[in-house]
Amino acid sequence: MNFVRTQMLPPQSPPVTERGAVKWLRENLFSGPLNTILTVLAVLTVYYLLSMALPWLLHGVWTANSLTECRTIIAANYGPDAIGACWAVIHARWYQFIFGFYPPEAYWRPILDFGLMFVAMTPLLFADNPRSAIKLVGVVAVLTVIGLSLAQGPLWLLALCTALMAGCFFLVLQSPARLLPVTLLYPFATIWLLWGGSIWGPVMMMAGFGVLAIVYSLLSTRIGVVMATAAGFVAACIWWLALDGAVAAALQSLIPLAIQSVPSDKFGGFVLSFLIGVSSIAISLPIGVLLALGRQSDMLLIKSLSVAFIEFVRGVPLITMLFTASLLLQYFLPPQVQFDLILRVVILVTFFSAAYNAEVIRGGLAALPKGQFEAADALGLDYWQAQRLIIMPQALKVSIPGIVSTFIGLFKDTTLVTFVGLAEPLRGITTIVRADIYWKGIYWEPYLFVGAIFFAACYGMSRYSLYLERKLMTDHR
Amino acid sequence: MAEPAMTNPADMSVSDEVAVQITAMNKWYGTFHVLRDINMTVQKGERIVVCGPSGSGKSTLIRCNNRLEEHQQGQIIVDGTELTNDVKNIDKVRSEVGMVFQHFNLFPHLTILENLTLAPIWVRKIPKREAEETAMYFLGKVKIPEQAHKFPGQLSGGQQQRVAIARSLCMKPRIMLFDEPTSALDPEMIKEVLDTMIDLAKDGMTMICVTHEMGFAQAVANRVIFMDQGQIVEQNEPKEFFNNPKSDRTKLFLSQILGH
């Protein structure tokens, strides 16, 4: 049978049972008896939850001066038995949940610092994606300026900060890599902005790294990379221990440049959570890389030291690490060295996340094909060159989703610092607010508020990490 | 099978200088004796093809030449430098010897140009501009200069392998090692890689190739080495080797790979 089609058939729409809402309902909700029962149960669950929560949410009161006033208003509006949320407590105390006891006239400092954090991360995350970088910096700049204008502060300060953000935006327009100086300056800027005081302290701390860089560049060609780094590190330590303070004090008396100093016990709320979470994860990354390399090493001693550290830290609960920070760390330091509690907590949380990051990065290293190591060897690159130029750029890229997950876990775990007496938002600030005579007896609203912020931050980050994972899978490799 | 253009091996010069000298070399993986009493001399400008059934140790042998594998006994002298445990010697040999792998092993996070300039910049300490000029020259040689700013993943297998060859050439090596350069390629891409290798041979490069491309062996090799069970079983000029094999093992092997 020979057949030749002379006319091509145009596409036709499917029959009625195969399209529209009917098909969707039949396929997705009522495809069988079991499915129908499940659907009914699920609808009932949703109805039950909503019937409990909705009136409470809808009857919410936003302006009142105390819990009793809230209840009076609800009773007056919706009858004596009505329930309702007293959001007034959030309205009255939201700034404490965000800033802790930070002086209100200095709120611009954490806000600016938070905005700069994203700017500083841009060249690291979007080095090869200028469009996303421009978008991110643009949005962050606008939001930061809006945030700053809401905070109390003189107009010239707002203008200065706006100019700063505009400058960052201008730089990213040229190339994300132009923002790298911002990234390098950011840690010191954070210290200065958050704790305040003389600018010369952070500047001299930074100068220590300058000393390291100078010693390294002088010696690296002569005694090798590792030895030069070690020598530079020793020189920097000498600088920090012996000269740093004196030079900073001298410069301060010569050119006094200082902003209002804020002691650590004023820190609290989400500023504290972010400070601990972000600084720990940032400092822990290089340590994690070294630990991962150590664990992969074929030198028995180095391998066992790395394994011992990683397994020890991963084997004990974070809360014991925090108690170590508050009770024990002082025992292990010379008597004259006194770190404040936030710094001690950051150190221990850094150890904690370094161990977890080491395992994530080890996974990234294991995912690399052996050929990459061999090709680097065959080209004559030495160990550190191969790591820096070939291995780590690829391993870290694969590890980013895992590192983001570590950070999500860590960020949630910053709530535990309440048990060593720091005023984190979930339990620390809430306890303080609930101890207030006007708000005594309130419990759902502050927890829900803080929980919602945690949810938004963590959910956003986990979506981002999922997106990265998918992108890595489809990336041309 | 791709049929490379025939050239007369005698046209290409072979000097008396020794490029690689392997003497009484033995190697074990644990208790498994992979390489047994290897003796081999490669003159400068010579093109050697090593073949043999899988597991015969031919890849291991050429990977010993730049110490991707360590030998336990005997002596390997590459370009006048003996391969010992001395890191300086190893680094010297590796920067003098180019290597092309079966799976290309290009660096996927770098562009083609960056792949080519990486080692000259960091190992040879050549200024970036100069390294890029050299890189473009060799990309032209392997006939894909227009791909310089793409990433390896965007290229076909044949193109990637040619980039890998160019990457080795950028180090201006004295000797090139090829570890089954065409066996991971689709049939239609084998020819372009072999052509590149033939061009290289014409320029007088010293080459040691592990390959099953017998057409290539006949076209350019001065000598074919046949290995089995970690030993060199037979070596001869290609014409003699293919037309008049001496050993039974060689005959069997040749009948298997040329049989169809």
Place this chain on the structure above:
Amino acid sequence: MAIASDLPKPQFRFGMLIYDTRYRTITIQVIVLILALIFAGWLVDNVRTNLALKGKDIDFSFLFRRAGYDIGQHLIPYNNDMSHGRAAIVGLLNTLVVAVIGCILSTILGVFLGVLRLSHNWIVSRLIGVYVEIFRNVPLILWMILVATVLVESRPQPKDFKVVDGVSQASMMLWDSVAITNRSSNVPLPLLDHPLPALGSDSFPINTSLLFIFALFAGSIYVNRLILRRAKAVQEATGLRPVTWWQSILVLAGPTLAALFAMGFHLEYPVFKGFNFQGGIQFDHAFTALTIALTLYYAAVTAEIVRSGIQAISRGQSEASFALGLRPGITTRLVILPQALRVILPPMISQFLSLTKDTSLGIAVSYLDLRGTLGGITLNQTGRELECMLLMMLIYLIISLLISSVMNVYNASVKLKER
């Protein structure tokens, strides 16, 4: 031409320490060892100086001194005249009991949710998705605090259960067997009329009746496996599988029930007397809140693990299985689950590890676990931070290492099978 035998043996030179691959690793390790020892020495020296400054020493004898504090929930006999060491053991057992119950409950709930998450039913899978995301993305201690708050604020006081003139303000649940007050949950206590004689000392009694029941049940499981194996043999020989479900039920339930009946099993119900409930078991709300919060949180995590494990396998494998004509039930049981388990188990075990460590968050609801006793009250009373913390970390470390060694054994066995 040089021959291998007359190669000169290279003379040892100082430069070889750095440039020879054989010596270089040793050189580096020796340097690292020296640095590590210097660092350790520095730490030890600092500890010595600091202890001397505070007039303290390192001394573990406090473990044998009187504790002087009460622990509501104790699985072995305990009162406040007993030692700190004993209190620490009570705390450790409390940690372990929450960990074990939490692992079991969160696995059951998590597997259930994970499978439902994959259901084709749109509304169900969305609902589970919302549950999973909400619970995963909010700090665990929030759930502990909320559960504890709900229990404490929404339940009546014990005195409301008092029957005055035939009526009480609050009533018990489940046919008057369970009473949840704002202080604790009171549930029936299983008791035996004729228990087997107890072994062990007064301080560490061994419940032989319980051991006997466990042994009996384990034996039943073994016999059941024999039955299943025989059924399989019959199926392989004849192609038809005999019906075994009633045999299984009989073997699994029969002996245990018979033994319980013979020993006179009955329940002791909690009864309101005086100011509170007497009899039965009282579960402190700290325990309940901690267990529920851990279960809910880790069920969400487990659901994700189960979902991604099944999804990782199912596509091609189930298509292949359907193409062979196997029905969905058999496909799941014989093709999907065995493979999915291999993907699911390693992350599950590391979840167990995290859950065990997270029992230490019981501090949020004042649960007296290992951290609450040894690392809490004992530490504060004796002022021996160094000793208490080191001991506590060591114990947690041992528990973790035990769990992860189970994981390693499992991974090794899977690897072997894959060869």
